[in-house]
Amino acid sequence: MLILPIRTGLLRAGSDLAKEILSKVTLERSDIVVVSSKAIATVEGAAMNLSEITPSPEAISDAKRCNQDPRFTECILREMKRMNGFVTSTSPFVLLTSLKPEGMKTGRILCPNAGMDLSNTDMGFAIGWPKDPVTSAEKLRATLHVPVIISDSCSRPSRLGVTAFALACTGIDPLQSEVGKSDLFGKKMLVTVEAIADQLATAANAVMGNAAQCIPAAVIRDHGVPFSNFCGWVDGIEEGVDMFASRYAPSKGATRSDTGKT
Template sequence: MELLPITTPVLKAGDDLASILMSAGDIADGDIVVVSSKAIATVEGAAIHLDDVTVSSEAAQLGEAHSKPGAYYQVVLDETARMNGKVIQSVSGIVLTELKPDGMKEGSILVPNAGLDQSNVKEGHVIGWPTDPVKSAKKLREDLGGNVGVIVTDSGLSPRRKGVISFALTVSGLDPFASMIGKPDLFGNAMSVTEEAIADQLATAANFIMGNTNQSTPAVIIRGHDISMNDFSGWVEGIEREKDIYHGVI
């Protein structure tokens, strides 16, 4: 399997992302294109100017507690509410949020700051996810044409683990999971519970190439894989809180 970076000029609102990716990368039939959610949000004009934000008392208190602009935390609170979520806690200026976006049938997403970021965006702005990441993934796949898949990603954290990883928000053109149930292990024992998180693993592998600073590599091509392609488009769903091994811990 090959992972091929797509390096582009700095993206801006109104850019034709599919055309830019096709010009900068040799996307072929059967490829999976892993793309940053922030890249899509940028071209869709989803960046938010903090000067335009009305700050509530709750956001102001968070700002004072963590020495950051209250407007930033207001956007975090607004995005959390928009995605049917709630604030779990805040540590070292980072707000852990649990989100249940419209269309997500099972589980929720635990993510810092409701997916918002102040990096790779103009000063005084914040950027989060596309307004509808499922629609965005499907449209990008259609615009790229051919038999390709799309994975929309964001960076996040794992419990008790140091450092940033990436995870898949939405996919189009492939299943995000592959069940190993019933398949034999090295000793012939049938697997009973294992389900491979295909999209998440590809997201993290691609993010290692994309980087999180000034690489200007918003997408990576996954080529030479044996993943079945189909017409599925949707959120990469999770598990309900009561079934989560971390339930009661976070």
């Protein structure tokens, strides 16, 4: 498998991301393109100007608990509520949130700060995910003519460092069930599902980076992943079979009904 970084200039609201990508690489029909969610949100004009944000009492309270700028905390809470989410816990600089974006069929997304970030955007601004990553992926694929994965960086329980995961994708099946197949010793697999889109997002993130690399996308080539008609959010896991579910209930004082649990 080859992973080819796509280095662009600094992206701004209104930049033509597909054009930028095509000007830097000649795509092959079997390629997959992984694109940073923050890059897409940037060109779509989704950045929030903190000087225009008035923190709510809830944001001020949460900001004190996790040592954040209350205006940034307000941005987090707005995004969280937009995506039917709730706060599960707080830690220094982080509100850990559980989200159920419109159109996501199964499970939820557990992520810091509802996907919001102060890095890789102008001073005084915050940036999150595209408003509709599925539509964003569809539009890119219509121009690039290859499958597209929208990715973001993520943390893992009890592990230091960031990897990446896939928010949405089009053109490949994001998950591949191994249930019922035999292992090396003939034993049947009972629960294993390969997170194909997440694995590809992480592989691409190894060359894209998270700082000043200016590499908002990467090409994955010679991968052996079959194409499909899938287009949508990447499913999560249902609470009843999620081994971590009890660790990430709503934080004290919040209820699922008043925080958008669906």
